[in-house]
Amino acid sequence: MSGDLLLWLLALGALLALAVQLLRFLRADGDLTLLWAEWQGRRPEWELTDMVVWVTGASSGIGEELAYQLSKLGVSLVLSARRENELERVKRRCLENGNLKGKDILVLPFDLADISSHEVATKAVLQEFGKIDILVNNGGRSQRSLCVESSMDIYKEMIELNYLGTVSLTKCVLPHMIERKQGKIVTVNSFMGILAAPLSTGYCASKHALRGFFNGLRTELATYPGIVVSNIFPGPVQSNIVKNALTNDGTQAVHSDVDQSHKMATSRCVRLMLICMANDLKEVWIADQPFLSLAYLWQYMPTWAMWLTNKLGKKRIENFKKGLDADSSYFKIWKTKHD
Template sequence: MSWELLWALLLACALLYVGLQLVRFARADGDLTLLWAEWQGRRPEISNLKEKDILVLPLDLTDRGSHEVATKKVLQHFGQIDILVNNGGRSQRSLFEDTNLDVYKAIMELNFLGTISLTKCVLPHMIERKQGKIVTVSSILGLAAAPLASGYAASKHALHGFFNSLRCELVMHPEISITNICPGPVQSNIVHNAFTEEVSKKLENTGSQEYKMKTSRCVRLMLVAMANDLKEVWIAEQPYLSVCYIWQYAPTWAWWITSKLGRRRIENFKNGLDADSSYFRPLRKKTD
């Protein structure tokens, strides 16, 4: 075999490999580390729960005085807390110029301070026991930005800063892991309960859920992240996943893309439509 033919075969193989990776990335719904962990890492084990394994307690994240009481009730029932999943919060759909400052105060009280308060109640037990996982459901808006969600994005950025710093403070307690989960659009009721211009005002047009990631898939990837103690994961279908990478590695380009798409989002909102009705819609794949 001639050297020319050998090089041609090697080049063809290399191009084929790159092409396959591009196809995989185009179909990806999580960051590379997360998907690798799903393929090669520890698999989450879900066993059948019995009645004694379940305790449901009412909890108001804004009532910080009740968090210690709730923590003690859980410890009395189970004797230990292995994992704390911080998943409480509300989204936002309103322009800053029209939004009362009370809305921003309420968002930070709920999404940020409420989460920190509950974590502060649980963490001492984990330190004493020398074991535990703290998982916080943030958002890709904790990494990037979007119009109509300035307060929501601020609260998620705050969570990132706090839990990344807490992870550094727990360097003497490596047995306690901190995981930040950053989902994109997922089928849920979060938009139905979103803040608007006034604290008491409800969002009128909540739009369709069909284009969003299925809740079960998001939960599956969250469990993979927990089982493998990943520090931060991005869970989103394309093109949202690509936007995360652009924000990380080419922020100037990201701002250009956001400004173009953001204009459409604001126009939809002002016209009384679902803000996301055509936001990225041409690139989305439908979920079954």
């Protein structure tokens, strides 16, 4: 075989490999490291059994689905949120459909924004189960209002709940993990912790703050390799987060449009979260296309990302003013769904 022919074959092989990777990326619903872990990494069914997992925001959405999937893995669960009746409902369903008994689930209602309650709650978990293997910081609220129309109370609540509440609970659990020299601190952030968009200035600020805090905390824990700090960034996921978002005067947002077909199924998002926990990944992005591409643009080409976001932001504001989900009609041609 001549040298020229060999070079042509190598170049063709490289192009084909690039084309395959591009097609994989266009179909991806998570960052490439996460999807590699899903394919070749450790299984949650192997790694998470017999652990004590504390989930905040467990009464709905991602937290609720996380409780259901964890209940099938043989873990002990602590379910926290403000609404005790909803937590009891989640517990009943975990017992009906999972592999747990009543003694394996502790319902522990408290307000994440009430920092004074965190130490007591942590002691209650340790008294019940003797340890905390995984803390899942999932509690929080979103925002749907323009900055110029929003009261400062909105920004105060975003920081006190989403950021300070999460930091406080983490600080209460951290000494226990340091004493044991092991544990996982998993924080459910948001794509708004990577990028930015209109109607969510306060929410973006709180989520960017969380990213900075936990990345900094990870460096402080470098001498404790058994303690893993994971930041999970979901994009649009089917849940009540928009319905429960705060508007400009602090009231709850209610949208007439209930179509969430453009968003990722909650079950798929949670499955990828469990893969992150099983493989001790430090940061993962979870979203269908084209939202996933936006995260890559903001991370690696911020100038282009800001230009595109400005264009899309006008539609986002327009949707919101019409009473629709702000993200409902960006890309109607993208309808990838995962069960």
